Amino acid sequence: MSGAVAEFPLALRYAWVVAAIPFVSFAFVGLVLRPLAPRAAGVVATLAIFAAAAMAVAVAIAYYGLYPPGAEHPALVPFAVEWLRYQPGFTIAMGVLVDPISVLLIVVVTSVSALVHLYSLGYMRGDPGFGRFFTFMNLFTFSMLGLVLAPNLLQTYVFWELVGVSSFLLIGYYYERPSAVAASKKAFVVTRFADLGFLLGILLLGYHGFTLFGEVGPAVARDVAGRIAGELQPLDFLYLNDPALLARLAEGGATVGGVGLLTAAMILVFMGAAGKSAMFPLHIWLPDAMEGPTPVSALIHAATMVVAGVYLVARMFPAFAASGDALLVVASVGAFTCLFAAAIGCTQDDIKRVLAFSTLSQLGYMMFALGVAAIDRPAGYTASMFHLFTHAFFKALLFLGAGAVIHAVHSNSIWEMGGLRKRMPVTHLTFLVATLAIAGIWPFAGFFSKDEILAAALHGGHPLVFGVGLLVAALTAFYMFRIYIVTFLGPARHEGAAHAHEAPLVMAVPLVLLALGSIGAGWIPFASFVGLGGEATEHGVELAIAIPATSAGLLGIGLAFLLYSKGAERARSGAAALGAVYRTIKRKFYIDEVYVFLTRRVVFNCVARPIAWFDRHAVDGMVNLSGQTTRWGGRLFGRLHGGKVQAYGVWLVGGTLFLLLILWSAVR
Amino acid sequence: MPDIFSGIGFTPGLQHWLILAAALFAMGVYGVLTRRSAVGVLIAVELLLNSAALTFVVFNRFSRPAAVDGQVMAVFVIAVAAAEVVVAMAIFVALYRVGRTVDLNKLDRLKNDEVER
Numbered sequence: 001m002s003g004a005v006a007e008f009p010l011a012l013r014y015a016w017v018v019a020a021i022p023f024v025s026f027a028f029v030g031l032v033l034r035p036l037a038p039r040a041a042g043v044v045a046t047l048a049i050f051a052a053a054a055m056a057v058a059v060a061i062a063y064y065g066l067y068p069p070g071a072e073h074p075a076l077v078p079f080a081v082e083w084l085r086y087q088p089g090f091t092i093a094m095g096v097l098v099d100p101i102s103v104l105l106i107v108v109v110t111s112v113s114a115l116v117h118l119y120s121l122g123y124m125r126g127d128p129g130f131g132r133f134f135t136f137m138n139l140f141t142f143s144m145l146g147l148v149l150a151p152n153l154l155q156t157y158v159f160w161e162l163v164g165v166s167s168f169l170l171i172g173y174y175y176e177r178p179s180a181v182a183a184s185k186k187a188f189v190v191t192r193f194a195d196l197g198f199l200l201g202i203l204l205l206g207y208h209g210f211t212l213f214g215e216v217g218p219a220v221a222r223d224v225a226g227r228i229a230g231e232l233q234p235l236d237f238l239y240l241n242d243p244a245l246l247a248r249l250a251e252g253g254a255t256v257g258g259v260g261l262l263t264a265a266m267i268l269v270f271m272g273a274a275g276k277s278a279m280f281p282l283h284i285w286l287p288d289a290m291e292g293p294t295p296v297s298a299l300i301h302a303a304t305m306v307v308a309g310v311y312l313v314a315r316m317f318p319a320f321a322a323s324g325d326a327l328l329v330v331a332s333v334g335a336f337t338c339l340f341a342a343a344i345g346c347t348q349d350d351i352k353r354v355l356a357f358s359t360l361s362q363l364g365y366m367m368f369a370l371g372v373a374a375i376d377r378p379a380g381y382t383a384s385m386f387h388l389f390t391h392a393f394f395k396a397l398l399f400l401g402a403g404a405v406i407h408a409v410h411s412n413s414i415w416e417m418g419g420l421r422k423r424m425p426v427t428h429l430t431f432l433v434a435t436l437a438i439a440g441i442w443p444f445a446g447f448f449s450k451d452e453i454l455a456a457a458l459h460g461g462h463p464l465v466f467g468v469g470l471l472v473a474a475l476t477a478f479y480m481f482r483i484y485i486v487t488f489l490g491p492a493r494h495e496g497a498a499h500a501h502e503a504p505l506v507m508a509v510p511l512v513l514l515a516l517g518s519i520g521a522g523w524i525p526f527a528s529f530v531g532l533g534g535e536a537t538e539h540g541v542e543l544a545i546a547i548p549a550t551s552a553g554l555l556g557i558g559l560a561f562l563l564y565s566k567g568a569e570r571a572r573s574g575a576a577a578l579g580a581v582y583r584t585i586k587r588k589f590y591i592d593e594v595y596v597f598l599t600r601r602v603v604f605n606c607v608a609r610p611i612a613w614f615d616r617h618a619v620d621g622m623v624n625l626s627g628q629t630t631r632w633g634g635r636l637f638g639r640l641h642g643g644k645v646q647a648y649g650v651w652l653v654g655g656t657l658f659l660l661l662i663l664w665s666a667v668r
Numbered sequence: 669m670p671d672i673f674s675g676i677g678f679t680p681g682l683q684h685w686l687i688l689a690a691a692l693f694a695m696g697v698y699g700v701l702t703r704r705s706a707v708g709v710l711i712a713v714e715l716l717l718n719s720a721a722l723t724f725v726v727f728n729r730f731s732r733p734a735a736v737d738g739q740v741m742a743v744f745v746i747a748v749a750a751a752e753v754v755v756a757m758a759i760f761v762a763l764y765r766v767g768r769t770v771d772l773n774k775l776d777r778l779k780n781d782e783v784e785r
Contacts, residue, residue, distance in 0.1 A: 642776070643777075644772070644773060644776055645775070645776075646700070646701050646709075646772055646773075649700055650701055653697060653701065
């Protein structure tokens with residue numbers, strides 16, 4: 001068994017190094033360089049991530065060398081060490097799971113992270129927290145890699161929380177700003193709330209999986225023998241995703257709160273995924289997370305961490321698929337978020353917030369693509385991962401471009417920009433590439449992945465979801481070109497925009513590289529790399545989908561030019577005509593207000609206050625009572641201790657006599 | 669062994685000696701618990717020690733007349749008592765120098781004296 005693992009290519013056996021490099025760098029940069037040589041910290045941190053990226057590419061090459069594109073792609077666990085031992089037959093390992101989606105994610109995470117690190121060298125130059133920034137960025141990269149490589153649910157959960165912490169630290173990076181502090185707290189609390197569901201899901205799944213482990217486990221272990229290091233464990237994905245186990249769980253007839261066991265567990269897991277990927281109604285933290293430095297938004301809140309939720313659903317896809325209802329929830333939540341966020345994106349004035357809502361919307365795309373897939377119809381699954389892949393490039397590029405603009409203009413509001421096309425040619429061109437990519441215009445990357453998603457929705461028998469996707473394609477093109485036009489075309493609307501300068505080379509290089517990615521990523525024959533096993537069905541461009549999708553995109557672009565190319569007058573009159581509808585959308589459907597009402601009024605008054613009262617009076621009362629009793633007792637017996645030697649003597653003699661009396665009566 | 673009790677026409681037995689020792693002990697305890705003067709307490713302690721020494725000697729005499737263990741212990745008790753008196757009197761003198769009293773009811777500084785803070 002371990003013999004087969006030992007024959008894996010070197011790069012696979014040492015795949016854990018991908019995650020280890022950022023960790024070592026994090027410790028070294030954080031403990032040594034940050035206090036001693038903060039300027040070197042950035043360089044070392046960046047080099048470490050580039051090394052990790054090289055290693056990730058080596059792993060990818062080794063994996064696809066072992067299982068060529070188009071063939072079956074089994075999951076491997078080439079490395080695992082025992083971490084927790086609960087009882088014989090139930091241990092938890094820390095290890096590395098290598099399969100198409102984890103390979104995809106480590107390549108995306110390390111390459112985007114490396115470029116963002118490089119960009120940050122320019123963007124964060126001269127910032128007093130320069131060393132701290134790179135320390136946290138390395139911590140984040142390590143956590144994210146640990147998350148995507150996790151072979152079992154518990155390791156996933158540990159790193160899931162670690163990325164949450166790094167996100168918290170980086171959103172609150174400008175901690176002297178109260179809004180940044182509030183945003184970091186909000187992000188942490190909302191995702192923690194979602195993670196409660198995730199944890200319950202893990203417990204539910206782990207408990208029932210473990211109960212059936214004796215029955216189903218040996219067969220699964222025989223299946224995966226030679227592919228995994230160490231023993232198969234009840235929380236391993238390879239076990240939890242096994243069809244035999246899922247069939248047993250689904251047929252069991254056990255229910256939790258009225259729904260089937262498997263469905264309940266997967267919906268709880270999805271709650272965690274929805275929190276991390278900011279799905280409605282847990283999306284409220286992501287727009288506020290833009291308080292962090294722009295490279296952070298690009299890396300964490302656009303390209304990598306927020307796709308962790310999508311990744312989790314993909315990772316446990318067989319389990320979701322085994323419970324059709326859970327998958328339906330995924331599809332509905334994804335499609336709704338997709339439309340909802342796109343609508344809000346059309347009305348925001350802060351360039352980073354528009355991009356944040358755009359991220360929400362695109363994450364919705366990925367979610368519903370997973371939701372419309374099935375085990376025997378993996379097109380949506382492949383499309384979702386494809387979109388995750390292309391989105392990472394063009395969304396990181398959009399954020400970095402926005403960062404360059406903000407860096408030059410010193411404002412986030414698009415109405416204080418304008419006319420930057422001439423002043424910042426590289427930024428303008430790369431931003432335009434990304435905008436076209438996200439709008440789904442051929443031949444840019446977004447076109448291909450969006451096309452596959454829409455095709456999957458239509459062929460998967462979800463015409464409504466397909467319609468939503470098409471509508472959102474138009475909206476996406478509209479709001480992206482809205483900010484493009486207002487930011488880069490027309491006259492300079494503000495002092496800052498008139499004196500803007502092109503970004504330095506260290507910032508421009510990542511922009512160009514990401515732009516190349518945004519153009520080229522779509523041409524990869526993705527289905528032969530990532531699928532659910534079985535025949536790879538290369539989808540190709542389907543004109544019946546591509547024509548409506550592209551028309552929708554062009555329609556949105558045309559509308560944006562119509563409304564915004566001659567100043568904002570037309571847009572303003574349009575907004576006025578929409579009246580209350582526009583105001584509702586502009587205020588983000590009052591979701592934040594609803595949350596404030598729910599937390600301040602309902603939760604505080606009905607839950608927190610009674611609990612606080614109980615704590616102060618009952619719990620503290622018990623503690624105080626024990627203290628008071630001791631004090632009274634002390635005072636009482638303290639009287640005996642009066643310092644009079646002869647009084648002590650009386651007690652001594654009396655006590656001795658008393659004991660003798662007892663002894664005497666006992667002996668007699 | 670010369671009979672020193674022939675004059676009174678009565679030879680005391682073990683019980684009589686033990687009653688005498690017990691009486692001595694009781695007087696000693698009473699003295700320790702009631703005397704206000706530390707010197708008085710010291711004297712009462714001597715009574716306690718002597719009652720114990722007497723018990724040793726008496727048991728030696730009546731249970732194993734051939735041996736001298738009990739008498740050795742009695743000598744030992746006397747020696748300890750002498751040493752104890754020296755130490756105790758030295759302490760009392762020192763106490764008297766500080767507080768101008770050896771009244772035990774007033775010697776409660778360890779518990780009740782105002783501690784300088």
